[in-house]
Amino acid sequence: MGLDDYKGISEAGELRAIEYMADKLRGRSFLHVNSTATGGGVAELMQRIIPLIRELGIDAKWKVIKGNKQFFEVTKRIHNSLQGQVGPLTDKMWDTYEKVNKKNGDKMDLDADCVFIHDPQPAMLIEQKKRGIWVWRCHIDISTPDKVMWYLLKDQVKKYDAAIFSVASFAQSLPMPQYMIPPSIDPFSDKNIDLSEAEIDEVFERFKIPRDKPILLQVSRFDPFKDPIGVIESFKMVKKYYDCTLVLAGGTADDDPEGERILADVMEAADGVEDLHILSLPPFSDKEINALQRGATIVIQKSTREGFGLVVAEALWKNKPVIAGDVGGIPLQVIDGVTGHLVHSVEGCAVRIRQLLQDPIKARNMGIMGREHIRRNYLITGHIRKYLALWLSMENPGQDVINL
Template identity: 40%
Template sequence: MTVEVPVKKLSDYERFSKEDVERILELGRELKGLRVVHVNATAYGGGVAELLMTIVPLMRDAGLDARWEVLEAPMEFFNVTKKLHNTLQGAEIEITEEEWALYEKVNEENAKKLSLDADVVIIHDPQPAWIPNYLSKGTFIWRCHIDTSTPNLKVWDRLTSRMGMYRKALFHIMDYVRAPFDKIAVEFPPSIDPLSPKNKDLTEEELEAVATRYGIDTSKPLITVVARFDPWKDLFSAIDVYRVVKSKRNVQLAIVSAMAKDDPEGWIFFEDVLRYAGTDKDILFLTDLKGVGHVEVNAIQRLSTVGLHTATREGFGLVISEMMWKEHPVVARPVGGVKIQIDDGVNGFLRHNVSELAEAILLLLENPTLLTEMGKKAKEKVRSMYLSTANVRRYLEVIKSVVS
């Protein structure tokens, strides 16, 4: 399925990073008319879809013929690829021969169904990773958005044994790189779109409306976690951190999430977290089931006092950059790409266990000047490194390297 994307103009991003825009336009002139197609698992829910909704139109504005294709697959396939995702992050889960057969079948079928006639095909994550095996021509790049630093090697070896056709493999950080990609790997952090509904500036009236609609008490501090309902996000620990802080300060906790189409396990985990939270009225579950879309997430982040992220595995964690962009420090575990976004003690805190995370949040709540200073430094870190223009520039540089 081809995804329709909005029109976006690079000129609108010049005020954030003029240097990146100029470099993109320069590369665009060299690559003008080149056909590039991105392939991923879903058009909605999760960071990859959000990234592509900006990357594809900006590539078009730079002069490339860029498109976005999404897999067509039954729910059984996504049950398998969720297991695949978890094993690549280290889980000891068995993937049966029948499940491998389904995975292969869906990849082969999509190689025929999708519109993949292009000069460069960029495959995102493991779900469509075998598609190039069934295409007669093309230059292929694999973009990995997950933490593969300690994978289940049995699954990793089987998956990658049929991925020898890729010219480049892009990982958030080099800690994730393993054979057979060590010679073609590129460090490639993702980005946020400062003009998207999730990150654009909002008026006071818009913020007040969201606070009223979702029962956010603006008179007391708000700790916010934005994460999918996934075991790796460890939302139980987020609730534990809140409870420690709550014992000393009158605070609220917002757990903000969207239920992704390619994550059937998420619904089960959602119910588990709800039960763990109990009847505490200061724990707010704000999801798309209650009408929370991108603008609402933006408003909730802006209404927040501090961000919290308790994931035990994290490919990158764009929600960290989103919160930092709103001038709020984030307290998080130092895992995956989180630890390159947060400079400990400068624009947030990196801590390991519940008591340490809670202590860091209390330190910020008790020192308003420190909270403000860290928030300003957080926004500048994102502006300089993790905006869409930097991401598009990196893509065009990699594309140029494989077609030259």
């Protein structure tokens, strides 16, 4: 897969900009470090973005820190606290966090011209910086963090040369420059690549979901912030007027007891509701999610709290109108009344679903606009363009206009 494959999908000017900037950075080293090689949005992104950057002549590398169960319990606690849940770390936990980071840093070759450290798990690697530009790339929503946790972690974060956040509201008061770079989708990944009708049919048949009526779909973890029970309530309101199907597709992780509990609550709320399908998908279900999104009539993402919400971009890319909560990065993707609707309540969600079911032409046009919006703003090529531009701008500090 190379940049040429994106001709005809991404803008010509975008590809031209990438090639020109990459030429300026040819032979330079660009290291990315995160905490997982598989599963999760960051790993998914690295798998796609690193080979493309390498193909441009930049020595891009991706490394993954190793840790034991205890370490990942600590980092999960940090992750949750930064997203607003209260959960202080004990001295012993901080000690584990520091030691595992140090051990990884001792073994890992961190020598590069530009180093991106993704999320809090490997953030303490900054202690072992020797040279280059070091950037903390934060993918999670830290707009309302647990104050104590952020106060303590900030001591590490401010040692970086810069930080990147996905949405403006995630920015913090930090002494170094902060940049906004949203995440992206890759049209050629398993989750987004074109599928034939036969492939879509096969997935729906496998899950025993008839395609004889309009299908409403929400793809998300079984998490209270995604409000799956609210979606069921909206569906019940819609069902009084329109014969349609609701699919709630998500997964729970073995180490996530809360997910199991929410799934049980969802099952209880779904009891006796006709045409409702709840799918608990295993990891690596990208093709299945792709098919479900392509087979849906309307995609819902009724989040009450959200990071960027890249699942919205995935649905819009497949020409689906999206009805979604007005939170996090969703309003950047759902332009209200253009690519879908932003909603603030169960009732609002129901009304917007009814409007689009009643007016399929409007729904189809919204889907078309949605795909174009994502094509222009949230594809992997735009992401690479922004990464290279950021690197070059950091090598030219103090300039608002940089002539290459």
